[in-house]
Amino acid sequence: MTTATMDNKGIQMPILLVAGIGFLITAGLVMFNLSSQGHAAFNISNDGLFWGFPIVVYDFFLLTSTGIAMVACFGFLFTGETFRPLFARSLWLALAGLSGGVAVLMMELGYPLRAMFLIPFSFAFSSPLYWKVLAVIGFTVCLLLLIWRARATQSTLDSLRGLTRLTLLFAILVTALAGVVYGSQSFRPFWASGDIPAAFIVESIVGGLAFVYFFTLLAYGFQADKVPVSIRSVFAGRMGGVFAWAIVLHLVFVVGRTVNGLYGNVEGLQAWQYIVSSPLYWIELAALMTALVIMFSHALRRNILVQVAAAVLVMVGLFIGRYEYIIGGQIIPLFKGSWAPPVLSYAPSSTEWLLLIMAIFLANVVNALGGVLGITRSR
Amino acid sequence: MAKWGMVIDLDTCTGCQACTTACAMENSRLPGENWQDVLFYHEGKYPNVQLKWLPRPCMHCENPSCVSVCPTRATYKDPEGGFVLIDWNRCIGCKYCQVACPYGVRFYTDEKAVVQPDIRTVFPSEEGRQWDPPWKGPQDDPRRGIGIQPHGVVSKCTFCYHKVSQAPAGVPDLDEDIPELKEYVPACVRVCAPKARFFGDLDHPESRVNKLIADHRGTRLKDETGNKPQVYYLSGGASAAVPSLRAVHQDKA
Numbered sequence: 001m002t003t004a005t006m007d008n009k010g011i012q013m014p015i016l017l018v019a020g021i022g023f024l025i026t027a028g029l030v031m032f033n034l035s036s037q038g039h040a041a042f043n044i045s046n047d048g049l050f051w052g053f054p055i056v057v058y059d060f061f062l063l064t065s066t067g068i069a070m071v072a073c074f075g076f077l078f079t080g081e082t083f084r085p086l087f088a089r090s091l092w093l094a095l096a097g098l099s100g101g102v103a104v105l106m107m108e109l110g111y112p113l114r115a116m117f118l119i120p121f122s123f124a125f126s127s128p129l130y131w132k133v134l135a136v137i138g139f140t141v142c143l144l145l146l147i148w149r150a151r152a153t154q155s156t157l158d159s160l161r162g163l164t165r166l167t168l169l170f171a172i173l174v175t176a177l178a179g180v181v182y183g184s185q186s187f188r189p190f191w192a193s194g195d196i197p198a199a200f201i202v203e204s205i206v207g208g209l210a211f212v213y214f215f216t217l218l219a220y221g222f223q224a225d226k227v228p229v230s231i232r233s234v235f236a237g238r239m240g241g242v243f244a245w246a247i248v249l250h251l252v253f254v255v256g257r258t259v260n261g262l263y264g265n266v267e268g269l270q271a272w273q274y275i276v277s278s279p280l281y282w283i284e285l286a287a288l289m290t291a292l293v294i295m296f297s298h299a300l301r302r303n304i305l306v307q308v309a310a311a312v313l314v315m316v317g318l319f320i321g322r323y324e325y326i327i328g329g330q331i332i333p334l335f336k337g338s339w340a341p342p343v344l345s346y347a348p349s350s351t352e353w354l355l356l357i358m359a360i361f362l363a364n365v366v367n368a369l370g371g372v373l374g375i376t377r378s379r
Numbered sequence: 380m381a382k383w384g385m386v387i388d389l390d391t392c393t394g395c396q397a398c399t400t401a402c403a404m405e406n407s408r409l410p411g412e413n414w415q416d417v418l419f420y421h422e423g424k425y426p427n428v429q430l431k432w433l434p435r436p437c438m439h440c441e442n443p444s445c446v447s448v449c450p451t452r453a454t455y456k457d458p459e460g461g462f463v464l465i466d467w468n469r470c471i472g473c474k475y476c477q478v479a480c481p482y483g484v485r486f487y488t489d490e491k492a493v494v495q496p497d498i499r500t501v502f503p504s505e506e507g508r509q510w511d512p513p514w515k516g517p518q519d520d521p522r523r524g525i526g527i528q529p530h531g532v533v534s535k536c537t538f539c540y541h542k543v544s545q546a547p548a549g550v551p552d553l554d555e556d557i558p559e560l561k562e563y564v565p566a567c568v569r570v571c572a573p574k575a576r577f578f579g580d581l582d583h584p585e586s587r588v589n590k591l592i593a594d595h596r597g598t599r600l601k602d603e604t605g606n607k608p609q610v611y612y613l614s615g616g617a618s619a620a621v622p623s624l625r626a627v628h629q630d631k632a
């Protein structure tokens with residue numbers, strides 16, 4: 001192990017303990033609520049809001065996971081050994097994010113276990129969800145293999161190149177198919193668009209970068225003097241630039257969708273008027289813009305705490321964006337009438353919020369476990 | 380092989396909701412789980428305002444988007460009759476079909492009860508079903524989404540498969556006025572007092588439903604979706620066949 005790859009192992013154990021206890025408590029509460037109330041513990045409704053906050057959380061974690069994997073694979077393939085100190089950690093972080101997302105999905109589905117064995121063998125070729133599940137399985141297997149292979153002392157870029165490419169392909173595929181799930185709903189103009197898979201890929205990469213920044217620096221207790229020079233230079237250098245440009249691209253998609261939506265007169269697009277009149281939308285834009293300014297400034301982005309702030313701002317902005325996208329596609333009822341309001345009102349229930357906290361704890365448990373077991377250390 | 384379809388004459392429909400009630404009784408539906416519903420809405424502004432209504436069952440689409448998106452093939456199109464049905468033994472409750480149905484006719488009844496007291500707690504089921512009403516129809520076919528569903532699955536109108544599928548082969552129409560056929564007529568059609576509903580074989584050249592569609596320019600709801608409903612609406616008079624979707628509170632939107 002070189003100094004460049006050594007992390008502050010001391011911090012991982014307390015994180016593991018706190019996150020572990022937090023996970024047990026929140027998962028227990030969620031299980032209790034679900035077993036006593038069933039899915040009535042969620043605020044979804046047959047009026048038209050079928051996919052609520054749990055799907056927002058699930059999608060956010062899944063796309064964060066694929067985004068982190070994309071960042072890791074792109075970074076390793078294009079910069080080689082320069083990215084080595086971040087490679088194993090990022091891959092493990094992707095797995096941590098995936099576990100959080102899948103856990104939430106399991107709580108949301110009516111029959112999660114049935115889903116696991118029925119979907120892969122259903123051969124439902126016309127369903128985007130079928131392909132997405134296959135892609136997630138491929139992604140998970142590749143990710144696990146790559147983590148295992150990357151830990152081998154003798155692993156070189158050349159020896160890992162094939163598997164890294166395959167993992168990258170699966171990460172892109174999962175993200176794009178997640179976009180197709182929404183983008184293919186042609187009668188929901190809020191969602192339907194051919195560019196959604198591309199928008200999801202960009203958004204994933206932005207999220208992936210934010211999480212890599214945050215959790216890498218967290219591993220060193222956010223203390224600049226503990227962060228190896230090699231990581232500091234990657235973060236302040238090219239990766240910072242890529243982060244800034246990725247935010248620009250993401251903003252193009254967000255603002256473009258908003259403007260088009262506000263111009264549009266098609267049924268369903270009125271959702272945009274509600275979205276832009278909500279402070280959440282402006283918080284999202286402000287968060288992303290601030291992070292953009294930070295990452296574009298060479299002087300600012302050298303500071304580790306500023307990097308952490310930018311990462312947090314991006315995480316918040318992306319989460320709000322995901323919420324707006326998934327809920328926004330459903331808040332205008334398909335048939336408005338005497339008992340269907342022009343806009344459905346929706347606010348997550350306490351159980352739905354608990355799912356988010358549970359997913360955060362679980363992802364932190366898995367991530368910290370990697371640190372404690374030394375899996376996140378590159379050789 | 381029949382391709383069953385329904386014709387609803389909006390000029391005759393009085394919006395009495397007898398169809399909704401008959402469906403709920405026939406199929407033991409929960410309050411609010413209206414497989415068949417009549418949607419009321421108003422168009423225009425005072426003083427030029429009109430109250431309108433639209434009966435809306437599942438359209439049993441020829442090209443159903445709910446079938447296309449289902450990742451487990453739980454929702455399927457029965458080639459014999461053209462019914463769109465759900466196999467509750469395969470449904471995982473992902474609700475993708477609900478999201479993908481342009482007509483909003485699918486129900487996930489694990490959500491909060493729309494009417495209090497929650498009748499599921501008044502008549503709880505000991506077999507893991509949604510509820511156990513004191514009276515329920517004898518039909519129980521989970522592989523076709525018939526009967527009372529278990530928790531965690533989606534339900535929808537079956538076009539009264541349990542009745543229609545028993546009809547003698549080759550009949551062009553199932554009409555409640557023909558004594559020997561009335562038992563095979565869907566509940567919503569049979570009970571319709573002003574006779575605004577007709578049910579028959581869309582592939583049968585002699586069927587009355589085909590004649591009505593041809594003679595009265597039957598239209599399909601949201602035909603632009605390409606789902607090709609097997610439910611047609613007739614309207615030539617005062618009623619709109621397809622409601623103007625932004626009719627309500629457009630200015631507030």
Ligand code: SF4
Pocket residue numbers: 436437438439440443444445446463479480481482483484485535606
């Ligand atoms: S109306 Fe909806 S549920 Fe019925 S067949 Fe068509 S898409 Fe499926």
Ligand code: SF4
Pocket residue numbers: 448449450451452453454465469470471472473474475476477532533
């Ligand atoms: S909820 Fe059931 S029927 Fe609907 S798409 Fe999912 S598995 Fe298929």
